[in-house]
Amino acid sequence: MKQDFFKYQAQTTPHPLAIEVSYATGSYIYDTNNKKYLDFVAGVSACSLGHKHPRVIRAVKNQLDKYLHVMVYGEYIQQPAVELTKLLASHLPHPLEKTYLTNSGTEAIEGALKLARRVTGRSQIIAAKLAYHGNTMGSMSVMGYEERKQAFRPLIPDTSFITFNDEKEIQQITHKTAAVILETIQGGAGFIEPKYEYLKKVKKKCQEVGALLILDEIQPGFGRTGTLFGFQHYGIVPDIVVMGKGMGGGLPIGAFTASTTMMDQLQDNPKLGHITTFGGNPVIAAAALATLQEITESDVMAATLEKEKLFRSLLVHPLIKEIRGLGLMLAFITPSAEITNQVILKCQDHGLILFWLLFEPLAVRITPPLTISESEIREGCQIILTALDQILDNKI
Numbered sequence: 001m002k003q004d005f006f007k008y009q010a011q012t013t014p015h016p017l018a019i020e021v022s023y024a025t026g027s028y029i030y031d032t033n034n035k036k037y038l039d040f041v042a043g044v045s046a047c048s049l050g051h052k053h054p055r056v057i058r059a060v061k062n063q064l065d066k067y068l069h070v071m072v073y074g075e076y077i078q079q080p081a082v083e084l085t086k087l088l089a090s091h092l093p094h095p096l097e098k099t100y101l102t103n104s105g106t107e108a109i110e111g112a113l114k115l116a117r118r119v120t121g122r123s124q125i126i127a128a129k130l131a132y133h134g135n136t137m138g139s140m141s142v143m144g145y146e147e148r149k150q151a152f153r154p155l156i157p158d159t160s161f162i163t164f165n166d167e168k169e170i171q172q173i174t175h176k177t178a179a180v181i182l183e184t185i186q187g188g189a190g191f192i193e194p195k196y197e198y199l200k201k202v203k204k205k206c207q208e209v210g211a212l213l214i215l216d217e218i219q220p221g222f223g224r225t226g227t228l229f230g231f232q233h234y235g236i237v238p239d240i241v242v243m244g245k246g247m248g249g250g251l252p253i254g255a256f257t258a259s260t261t262m263m264d265q266l267q268d269n270p271k272l273g274h275i276t277t278f279g280g281n282p283v284i285a286a287a288a289l290a291t292l293q294e295i296t297e298s299d300v301m302a303a304t305l306e307k308e309k310l311f312r313s314l315l316v317h318p319l320i321k322e323i324r325g326l327g328l329m330l331a332f333i334t335p336s337a338e339i340t341n342q343v344i345l346k347c348q349d350h351g352l353i354l355f356w357l358l359f360e361p362l363a364v365r366i367t368p369p370l371t372i373s374e375s376e377i378r379e380g381c382q383i384i385l386t387a388l389d390q391i392l393d394n395k396i
């Protein structure tokens with residue numbers, strides 16, 4: 001299979017990790033040699049309830065027996081999508097009420113940017129340096145990392161960038177601004193939390209000038225930081241919230257939610273101004289509904305903060321300079337990119353999956369399933385500490 005993988009399937013880097021997957025369950029992935037890997041990455045924050053969670057599987061199987069795709073998004077009334085958007089509204093603060101379902105995170109970002117332009121009649125979008133919002137043209141236009149987008153220019157015009165957490169630069173938001181888009185917690189940049197009051201100050205400025213605040217919750221969302229959405233820690237409500245990844249319990253989905261008044265403007269002038277074939281797909285919506293029910297009815301969300309404490313107490317080592325993030329969106333920082341690479345590869349050899357962050361070469365990602373157990377956390381951290389000891393020994 002490996003040869004065919006490299007020959008026929010397009011790659012995103014010259015050196016993919018290339019684990020040959022056989023099956024996955026709970027917090028573990030098994031390869032075709034039946035080697036077992038403890039998963040501290042969860043499909044890059046996507047498998048919020050671990051692999052093959054029984055409630056998600058049951059919901060998918062039930063829906064498979066009823067119907068699959070029947071019509072483009074938004075024309076027919078399909079129970080999974082209706083129940084999902086209704087339940088989501090019940091867990092979101094006013095006025096976030098109406099949700100548009102998409103197939104991926106980046107598409108949801110595209111929709112949110114279009115909605116902001118449509119509602120304000122303005123074009124300028126302000127994003128943050130080192131921001132990541134996805135890889136389609138619009139999302140890439142608001143990516144704050146020139147090196148990765150230069151080759152694809154020209155991108156959409158009238159975008160500009162401010163430094164995340166820099167209060168002075170908030171002044172760049174003006175009456176020309178349609179929207180400010182921020183990750184609530186910057187992911188690719190290295191799991192950078194907003195400083196106290198930063199988001200409140202951005203929101204206040206947006207309100208003063210009539211711009212919208214879009215928060216990208218694609219990574220912190222769906223319980224990963226101990227609340228359903230990360231913004232709930234910071235005492236603000238965005239005008240548009242964008243979600244994805246962990247929302248689908250392992251299936252592809254994205255969504256953006258806004259007030260009814262705003263969202264209804266997408267219906268008309270022009271009508272069909274934002275359409276999708278598969279958004280709201282019934283099987284995927286059923287999986288997302290089961291995921292949301294499980295996350296909000298069980299104790300997994302609250303437990304993430306206890307699990308964070310356990311990680312922080314275990315991951316103490318001379319090669320760990322700092323642990324960043326919140327809940328189960330964590331990254332530890334090593335002294336060099338070389339050590340980061342070594343620890344990720346060594347841990348994979350030893351049966352633990354770790355991963356990089358997009359723009360911070362010193363960071364090692366730890367975003368396990370929210371369902372990970374205390375003993376699994378201990379098992380994985382021991383593998384990390386052993387790998388770091390080996391790296392330290394080799395250097396001395």
Ligand SMILES: Cc1ncc(COP(=O)(O)O)c(C=O)c1O
Pocket residue numbers: 104105106107109132133134135183187216217218219244245254
């Ligand atoms: C913060 C953030 N926004 C947007 C995206 C894009 O989501 P997708 O890969 O589903 O298009 C990602 C994916 O990594 C993300 O982390």
